[in-house]
Each structure stands twice: as C-alpha cells, then as structure tokens.
Amino acid sequence: MVSRVIPVESFDLVIFGGTGDLARRKILPGLYRRYLAGQMTEDSRIIGAARADLTEEAFRAQVGAAIEQFVPKARQDTAVIAEFLARISYVSIDAKGTGGWEALRAKMRPDVVRAFYFSVAPSLFGELAERLHRHSIADARARIVVEKPFGRDLASAKALNAVLASHFSEGQIYRIDHYLGKETVQNLMAVRFANILFEPLWKSEYIDHVQITVAETVGVEGRGAYYDKSGAMRDMVQNHMMQLLCLIAMEPPYHFDPDAVRDEKLKVIRALQPIAPGDIVRGQYLAGGGEGGYLEHCEDPGSRTESYIAMKVAIANWRWQGTPFYLRTGKKLRARTSEIAITFKQPPHSIFDDAEGWKENVLVIRLQPNEGMELMMMIKEPGPGGMRLMQVPLDMAFADALGVEADDVPDAYERLIMDVIRGNQTLFMRGDEVEAAWAWTDPIIQGWEGRGERPQGYDAGSTGPDDALMLMHRDGRRWREIKG
Numbered sequence: 001m002v003s004r005v006i007p008v009e010s011f012d013l014v015i016f017g018g019t020g021d022l023a024r025r026k027i028l029p030g031l032y033r034r035y036l037a038g039q040m041t042e043d044s045r046i047i048g049a050a051r052a053d054l055t056e057e058a059f060r061a062q063v064g065a066a067i068e069q070f071v072p073k074a075r076q077d078t079a080v081i082a083e084f085l086a087r088i089s090y091v092s093i094d095a096k097g098t099g100g101w102e103a104l105r106a107k108m109r110p111d112v113v114r115a116f117y118f119s120v121a122p123s124l125f126g127e128l129a130e131r132l133h134r135h136s137i138a139d140a141r142a143r144i145v146v147e148k149p150f151g152r153d154l155a156s157a158k159a160l161n162a163v164l165a166s167h168f169s170e171g172q173i174y175r176i177d178h179y180l181g182k183e184t185v186q187n188l189m190a191v192r193f194a195n196i197l198f199e200p201l202w203k204s205e206y207i208d209h210v211q212i213t214v215a216e217t218v219g220v221e222g223r224g225a226y227y228d229k230s231g232a233m234r235d236m237v238q239n240h241m242m243q244l245l246c247l248i249a250m251e252p253p254y255h256f257d258p259d260a261v262r263d264e265k266l267k268v269i270r271a272l273q274p275i276a277p278g279d280i281v282r283g284q285y286l287a288g289g290g291e292g293g294y295l296e297h298c299e300d301p302g303s304r305t306e307s308y309i310a311m312k313v314a315i316a317n318w319r320w321q322g323t324p325f326y327l328r329t330g331k332k333l334r335a336r337t338s339e340i341a342i343t344f345k346q347p348p349h350s351i352f353d354d355a356e357g358w359k360e361n362v363l364v365i366r367l368q369p370n371e372g373m374e375l376m377m378m379i380k381e382p383g384p385g386g387m388r389l390m391q392v393p394l395d396m397a398f399a400d401a402l403g404v405e406a407d408d409v410p411d412a413y414e415r416l417i418m419d420v421i422r423g424n425q426t427l428f429m430r431g432d433e434v435e436a437a438w439a440w441t442d443p444i445i446q447g448w449e450g451r452g453e454r455p456q457g458y459d460a461g462s463t464g465p466d467d468a469l470m471l472m473h474r475d476g477r478r479w480r481e482i483k484g
C-alpha cells in the first residue's frame, strides 16, 4: 500500500544551526525525503544559517554529504538530490550579532509560509526570537520550531516561555518532542479512538498496569559534559516518557484538534501524584567490557547524575485509580528498545483447568526497533493434547502491514516539519504542558538532590540496577524483557 502524499503549502524554512549535528542527521535528510516523496512543493526553499562563513556552494555540498550519509542508498536519486540542493541557500548569522539579518530578510518571500527552526543551543532561542522580530523577518503567519531541552526546571521553562511569548503567539510556537512524531505514537491515538475494541477496557477495572521502556545501548560518550547537567529524568522522563504516558492515559478529546488533544494531556500531567522516594530507582552505569563507565565520561568524577531511572507513577483520577504506570529508561542497557506495554487483568473466572498455561493479555506498542503493535492472546495449544492454553502474539509490524520497506516509514522529524508547515500543533507541546511537566518533576529532583542520594551502579549491558527489579517484584509484577 502506498501512502497518500498531499503536498504542503510552499514555504521558506530557515534552519538556524543548519550546519549542526541535528540538521545534518535528521532535519536536512528528512526534508530531502519529503521532496523525493513529492510533499515539498517545487517552489519551497530551505535556508541554512549558522556563524560559519560558508559559501552557498559549500553549504550545499555539506547537505549533499549529509544525504549521502543518512539517507538509505536505495532512496538516493542523483537527479532528485540535485533538484533538492538547488532549493537550498545559506546565510552567515550570529544569533547574538547584528550581521546577516538583512541578507536573510532579503531571501524571505511574501505569500509563502515562513518557518524558523531553532536547531541551536536553547540559550540562543530568546536572541533569535528577538532578532527575527526586530528585523521584521517573521510575519504574522510565521512559525518557530524550538528544540529540546525546553528548560531544566520550572523556573527556566517559564522564563523561556515568557521570552518567546514576547515575540510570538502560542499558536506560532512549535516545541518539538520527536517522540510524538513517531508513527507508532500517533497510531496509539488511532488504535484507542478509531476502534471500539480497546476503549471500553481502557481503565483500571481491566488494566493491571502499564510499562513504558526506553532502553539505549549507547552511553554518554562525547556528550558526557552536556548529559551530566541533565540526567535521565530531565533528558527522557520529563519530556518523551511523560508524553507517551499522557497519550495512553488521557481521556478521549472531543476532536482530533491541537488544543483538544493538548488539554487532555495537560489534565493527565496535573493528575500525576507526587512520587515517594521508595518508588524511584536511579542508576549509573559502571565500567565494563573494556569501556569506561559513566563517571569516566563526564567531567565530574563524583557525579551523582543518573543514567538510568525506574519509577512507579500513580495517576489520581477515576480512570486510573489503582493502575500503576512503571517507567524506566537508561543508557548502556542490554538492547535498544522503546515500547509501551499495557497488561490487562485476568478474566474474572476461568473455565479451563490449565491455570498454569494462562498468561495476561498484553498490548505492546513498539516504537523501536521495527515500529508496530503486538497483542498477546491466549489460544488453545494445537494438537490432540487436550484443552491446554498457550500465549501467541497477534503481531503487526507497520512496514509489513502497510507493504512498505522499514526505511520508507517517515522519520519523526520529517512528519513534524511537515506539520509545522501545515500549521498543525497537535504533536507539539504547549507551553502550559511543559510547565506542568516541570512542576511535577522539580520536587522529585529536588528530593534526591536534597537527600544527597547517589545512583546505584549497574553493569553496562545489563537491564539496570537490581533495585529496579524489586520495584516490580514487591508488587508481584515483573518488567518485560529488554530485547532488541
């Protein structure tokens, strides 16, 4: 099945930080793929901006190299790449300086959507917003896209919201959380709200618990100094994992409309209960397998920053009273995997003698690898051995189900940038959502900082600290296996 590609409006997209890692790995290759798919109109333009004094040819060569490196070979079409590159230009601008702004203004065309991607350090967001405004480069329809991290606590997030709000309305600000751009994450909403099957069961009466896992095999190599200032709670839980939790836990919005969806997510965040210290396990990976541990990679040999966190979260509302959400994320774990698993309760009464063969129904939403969904069901074991039960998966890998190559499932960034051009904010975080998330996270972080807690060591390549296992075992539950 070939998905329908509806071209978006023509645009001028300025990428501040156009020479940076994110632009090279994700934004520019993603835009090429949208061009290849016919979604980016012929007369749309991309303008890279950074301090480096580059000619347009030199920047185009960088973009060409990025496409070669980050787009699968089968999708590299020389003629289309040349057409795409012809739509790219460059201006040298220092976000804090005065030069280059008039040159940028001269490049912007009337009557097309103007979008500005702030793919630079967050400390520059305010300066960029102010200068776009001062030089009349952003018109009333302009959109700005801001990258994570959006603050490091409630106070800094509020300050950032305030500085952006002094130049742009909330409807113009797109706070990106690339997890929300993943096909599976959006499918979570389709599965919940476009089928009658699950929603009647989607409550504590029928759901025993929910597990959300984001496991990485990489460590903090090369990013140690940056990561050490944030840790797993700020880097993963406060944004990506809370967004996933919200999509599972929220009430049905009245319409698939940006504010209707975000209003419902906000209610979930506000219903999150404070977490008791005993419901959190923090870990830090140890040296092993010839590689250094966390402490060898950050600048502070006594660092107390966590590279792993597991927590039990309670949502205090009618739907979820009594159904815990277990979240865990970490670096240097056994496999790279991201999934949400919804474990249902036992049927009220079993008519079968094979009590041992019985296992819970589990709905697994796989974000990576191999985006898809799996429903663990009970069936009769085949053969003449009597009525014995076994668990089998109803497995739907999206790439198979939709008849596309895994490489062709658009990357989250591609989808989100197209949403920016369409003016659809559904998959972007609203300012009040971000602040509410920090308001919940801040006391947790302050708690362990105040107690001077050290994270527990865990072996690289393991499933995390032992206490994380206990977090589940003491409730008579177990984590799902971490496997790639």
Ligand code: NAP
Residues within 6 Å of the ligand: 016, 017, 018, 019, 020, 021, 022, 023, 049, 050, 051, 052, 093, 094, 095, 096, 118, 119, 120, 121, 122, 124, 147, 148, 149
């Ligand atoms: P990066 O590789 O360090 O690139 C930074 C970019 O900003 C470069 O193009 C740099 O070019 C430009 N820049 C720096 N100072 C500037 C200034 N004063 N004025 C104008 N341009 C300036 O960073 P990155 O990894 O691409 O990250 C960019 C943003 O995305 C950050 O907010 C980061 O937190 C976020 N992010 C990145 C990733 C990722 O995977 N890389 C993932 C999630 C979020 P010049 O030095 O030539 O100016």
